[in-house]
Amino acid sequence: MKREPRPTDRFHDFLGLANRSFEQERLLVFYGTSGSGKSSNLKFLADHHSEFRDQRTPWVWTMGKDFEVSGVRNNRLVAVDEIISFLQFPALRKLLKTNQTVAVASHLHPLWFKMLGLTLPIRSFRTDADGAKLRAYLKGRGVRYTENALQSFCRRYRSSYVELQCILERAPGQSLDHALRFNRKFDNISISKRKEWSPVHPCLKFD
Numbered sequence: 001m002k003r004e005p006r007p008t009d010r011f012h013d014f015l016g017l018a019n020r021s022f023e024q025e026r027l028l029v030f031y032g033t034s035g036s037g038k039s040s041n042l043k044f045l046a047d048h049h050s051e052f053r054d055q056r057t058p059w060v061w062t063m064g065k066d067f068e069v070s071g072v073r074n075n076r077l078v079a080v081d082e083i084i085s086f087l088q089f090p091a092l093r094k095l096l097k098t099n100q101t102v103a104v105a106s107h108l109h110p111l112w113f114k115m116l117g118l119t120l121p122i123r124s125f126r127t128d129a130d131g132a133k134l135r136a137y138l139k140g141r142g143v144r145y146t147e148n149a150l151q152s153f154c155r156r157y158r159s160s161y162v163e164l165q166c167i168l169e170r171a172p173g174q175s176l177d178h179a180l181r182f183n184r185k186f187d188n189i190s191i192s193k194r195k196e197w198s199p200v201h202p203c204l205k206f207d
Contacts, residue, residue: 010140011204014133015041015125022051026096026121028103029110032128035162038105040202041127042079045103048204052077060095061199067091073098080104081199086112096120128158137161138176143168145176153180163189 014037022028028045030038046057058072060080069091072078078099083092083106093116095102106113110124131154138145153176157163164176166189171179183189 010137011040011044011206012133012136013044014130014136015127017041017045017049017125022049022101022123024121025101025123027113027116027123028101029106029108029113029122029124030104030127031106031108031110031124032126033158033160034107035160036128036158037133037161038127039081040204041125042081042103042105043202043204046077046079059201062088062091063199069095069098075099077101077103082106083108086115089113089116092116128160130159134159134161134164137164141168143176149175149177149180157189 022045030041032038046052046059055076057077057079058075060067060069060072060078062080062082062084064082064084066088072095076099078095078101080092080095080102081104083104086108092102092104096116110122113120113122131150134150134154138150153164153167167179167183167187168174168176170187171182174182
């Protein structure tokens with residue numbers, strides 16, 4: 001069973017971004033598995049955080065390749081989606097020189113970003129390590145689950161919204177425990193890469 005990233009039903013600020021100050025930040029790294037909320041948290045930061053929502057935030061789609069940033073300068077915040085290789089760092093370095101703060105969605109561990117400068121202040125946020133956000137998601141959808149089932153899911157797929165959605169859709173109206181048993185017996189979730197795709201901003205919904 002192949003899956004493609006989709007936004008969550010409701011945005012849950014599991015990283016506590018709304019209550020954080022980013023006034024002195026230079027590089028923010030949101031890292032984790034696909035479907036765990038990296039882009040959604042970037043979108044929340046750019047459009048809804050009190051320090052950035054009243055200003056224009058350029059959104060740079062890298063398509064996982066080298067990208068051009070010569071025209072992106074003098075911004076309070078720049079969002080970059082996504083960084084998958086240190087070969088993309090030259091463009092990222094240019095953004096850091098010409099803008100105040102750069103926030104990236106990344107599959108790389110934050111330690112890789114030290115290649116940009118050992119003294120560069122980096123604040124990182126891991127998006128796939130917290131099962132609490134999935135508890136909130138399941139509660140919001142009225143899906144029954146046991147803690148054993150949730151922990152089993154997290155061990156196999158980490159804290160990914162998209163994998164959870166895929167599994168629940170194959171057993172509608174059932175508990176997570178039942179859906180997981182069905183998944184293990186009949187399905188296999190894999191990631192497929194498209195040669196061509198159209199970027200789509202996450203659609204955030206709030207209660």
